[in-house]
Amino acid sequence: MTRYRLSGAVMTHPKRRAAAERLAQAAPPGALRVVMDPDPAGKPSVLRTALCAWSAIEDGATHQLVVQDDMILSDTFFARARMAIQEMPDAALALFALWDSRNGAAVRFGALAGARWVAAVNEYFPCVAIILPREVAAGFVAFGRRHLDSWPDDILMNRYLRAHGIPAYVSVPSLAEHEDHGSISGNAFRGPRRSVCFLPSDVPGREDVRLSGLRVLPFFKHGVAQCAVRADGPGPGDGPGHWLHVTCEQYLEGCGLRPGRPQPAIVGMAEASGPAAATGTWLTAFTMGFVQQRDGLDRTGAPGSGTVPDPAVLAEALATVGPGGISYAQPEERIAELRDELAQITLAGVEAGREAADRLRTRPARPRTGAPLRVGVLGTGTPLRVGVLGTGTPLTEHLVRGLSDAGHHVTPLDRPTVPEAPTTPEEPPGRPYDALLDLTPLTPLTPDPQVPATATATATATATATATGTGIGAGIGAGAGIGTATGRGTPLTLKYPSTTGEFREVAVHVGDLYGPGCPHDGRIGRLVWDALRSYPLTFQESAEPLRPLHVSDLVGALSAMLRTPPPEAATGLAGAPVSASELAEAVRTAVRPVPIAETPPAPSAAPPHRTEEAPWPSAPPGWKPATDLTYGLHTHAQWLAYEGIHRALDV
Incomplete structure (x- = not known):
């Protein structure tokens, strides 16, 4: 790097100082230094420590990296990070996304399209491993100090980046993985928190291949196949990140599809995971395959000329659909047992969704609003x-x-x-x-x-x-x-x-x-x-x-x-x-x-008057x-x- 210089910090609490020091020592010399919670006896606050870590940028550095102490970094973490800064010097870069998140769904589409970075979507912006330009880091510190004891740092980060029009991208695959050591900030109740796609030996390069403009994001979370859909045209709160929240089944019905439950052959694959996990995994994957095929994110070309999916990245990204959806209720050991079975169901769902998109192309589209295709008749059960x-x-x-x-x-x-x-x-x-x-x-x-x-x-x-x-x-x-x-x-x-x-x-x-x-x-x-x-x-x-x-x-x-x-x-x-x-x-x-x-x-002087x-x-x-x-x-x-x-x- 010539024009850009990266400094870094590991944010931690005294209870986990040893883990932070091990992480810093495993990095290249001088790449990371440990930053401690300034009030370890106070109310647990990730934001309080994060603001100190962002303020710890070294003199002469153009970008600051902040990593939490419970992360595992890929073998090529710093090589990819520096190359990404050169390609996107003005952007916020998240190096991790959760397996059950909307940003994780965007990463999966990136893996399907052969992209290396995807534009972040309206959610929290992942802050467990993140790079900001110097001016952006300073601005967030000032913003965060005004909002201490209000919202988590990742939600505030999304709001700050969005309000200031700062480009934000998420890496494909993740450059870091979460290693649970317990949660000081109270997130342990969420279950295992793993990356959507982590490959320790990912090869650096092609950091200019990016995917943006996604409008439909299927994700499996809390046991339900869900879908975030970008709203069309002017509407309430229209602007960056104006999304509607529906289930995958509702979205597919709106597209003219009624997939219902998975085919018997797919359900038969769920020997260990059970019908609920199989159905949620399959519906999410079906929606993903349908959207990919319909919107032209095909397996051989998009988003850039000559780009093709990396088989290892794609396999890992798809393998985490099911585990992420059941992680809120299952321990790590049980999730590992079901991983391969759920991965097979995901692959089958993606292919079924692609086939459905191809079939739908021969059918006339039904408009959402305006002139109807037919008149409903009251009492007949037909749409009106x-x-x-x-x-x-x-x-x-x-x-x-x-x-x-x-x-x-x-x-x-x-x-x-x-x-x-x-x-x-x-x-x-x-x-x-x-x-x-x-x-x-x-x-x-x-x-x-x-x-x-x-x-x-x-x-x-x-x-x-x-x-x-x-x-x-x-x-x-x-x-x-x-x-x-x-x-x-x-x-x-x-x-x-x-x-x-x-x-x-x-x-x-x-x-x-x-x-x-x-x-x-x-x-x-x-x-x-x-x-x-x-x-x-x-x-x-x-x-x-x-x-x-x-x-x-x-x-x-x-x-x-x-x-x-x-x-x-x-x-x-x-x-x-x-x-x-x-x-x-x-x-x-x-x-x-x-x-x-x-x-x-x-x-009060008299008991309140209560009416039946x-x-x-x-x-x-x-x-x-x-x-x-x-x-x-x-x-x-x-x-x-x-x-x-x-x-x-x-x-």
Whole structure:
């Protein structure tokens, strides 16, 4: 290197000083020096030590490397790191990605395409082994000092890089591996934390071959095949990292595929791992193969001329799909036993996904919105053309996406107009949709700086019309459209035109909403938000229980009611009631095992007046929530940490 010089630090705590010193001694002379936690007796904080490590850059160095003390470095770590700096001198470089992460999913696509680096996606930015340019490191130190005792360093790092437009890449394969020595910062509950792809003897070179622009990221985490999907066009919070969170199955259905369960031959391969692990592994791999083939990340050419996958890198990247997905619940020894079997299932899933993409090319695409391919007929179970009001928030964006993926032809509306009544069951000329869904009770009147002004103005106008009785929601009651952080209160409205010229209206009462798109200041969101930041969970028990309702369950219920209208004029959607203390325990399990501190009610001269809770309306026939509370809270935490943080005002 001539223009660039790299200095490095190993960050550690006195309890692990010996491990840090061994790591520094194994590196080339002078490449790493040990940096200690400045307050080892204080509250555990990775960020506090990391800021010291970033500040320890040597005079004359242009880049700083920071490595945590429980990492194993590849044999060619420093050679590849220096070559990467020469190719990308202005970028942040992560040298590790977890096997169950979104960045790990990006690394797998990089391995499929023969790339050496992939653009980081909106998640935490891996900080266990990372290189920053000198100016970026100094800027992050100043930023981090303003946010001590708030968020983990990797989430803050992602936010800082994104806010300042700093290019960020992740290595393919990883140049470091995690070696668990216990977790001082409280991450041991997550299970084994291994690299998506670690090859100790990876050969340096071709550091200019990079892959970016990924729009679909299938990953297997927490036992569920999940998918992060880049949103198209302007929308709530649009900008770098605007992603929607769905399951792989939901995404595939939206693409016109219904893979269902793996083929019997694939299930037969799961002699030891069991159907749950096999299904999650196969669905993730199927989605990966489908996206790779459909988007042109073929096995022989992309992203650069003459690049081909490295067989060893590709094999290792695919072999970690299944292990990463079950790592939250299985010990290291059991994961090792299942690795080869899950790798076979992954390979079969990738090939099946590629074949499905080839078959789909001969079929006409179904549009998500706009002009439908056919007209739905109420009561027949067929998808409908649906006009939707109040689509100006991340939550309603997820709902619209879910209804589209379920086969409905959704048209977001900018005014509360009533559809013309049909005269026959067939499509009449000029009728734009079959039913109207009013989501404005979920749209806050307070302007969100991340939402386009037109969407906010539309929501405000719609809410005003509804509250005054002049809009589609007339008769719901004053206050409609004001919205709550949970969804409780004013019901949503489904309006069905009929052959008589009248409109049948169904009030849809929803419980305490949680999951992707939901904010951080509701009864559920506040506890999840605090657990993410390692704060104690404080709450007051109430005579009224919570009725958790996950976003995906709301989508499923609305979809069912759009196909077959419920018989009653009011319906209720919620899961089993839980107390505040039960919810807090569930949050500790799903997010982080932080302390619980129940807050006693404020003293008053007289006991509070309690009114009897109104009976909860019955659910639509045949519907019941399907989302496990623990998993649902996990998805809510993911949303808040990777998307919601950019909309919060207090971080």
